[in-house]
Amino acid sequence: GAVVSQHPSRVICKSGTSVKIECRSLDFQATTMFWYRQFPKQSLMLMATSNEGSKATYEQGVEKDKFLINHASLTLSTLTVTSAHPEDSSFYICSARASGDTGELFFGEGSRLTVL
């Protein structure tokens, strides 16, 4: 099956710093990538939809300036958590859908962010 790679898998940072998480589709072109946040024992919460070459579409309540998303190519989307605070600590997961495909999503491995 298709492979989506997410990096880093774990990151610990100090409060006030910025952290970048990368999501790559390794063997297919992904025109659309999705970024989720998951709190313990809760379901995935969609943060934003990232389309290659255009601005991301953010879900209600998600701060655009706080969570910067860039989808510069058909195989790479990045999420930057700016000026991170302890409440931003969470499990962040990306997923990708192949071009023209309205079906299965392929998920990255997830990134656990801990802000001290």
Next chain:
Amino acid sequence: GQNIDQPTEMTATEGAIVQINCTYQTSGFNGLFWYQQHAGEAPTFLSYNVLDGLEEKGRFSSFLSRSKGYSYLLLKELQMKDSASYLCAVMDSNYQLIWGAGTKLIIKP
């Protein structure tokens, strides 16, 4: 509003069969997905149903009734490694996935 309901937690015995139900109310329907998620890991795809009926894939089967807004995931010959959360998700008319909160399945020897 849009809503996906599934039990919070279920317990079953190794070697047995378990059925995890999911009911949904969404704006349109473009398919229902089941994902397995082990603690601390990303979800992995199990099944996709868009037509009514039963889809069988090895030890796992998934059933859909669109008229009832209902699906279930059936796991047979349970193994300890099947202990995980099982997420039900529906793709709505805008091709957005609406996620259930997940069912934590505990397998006992």
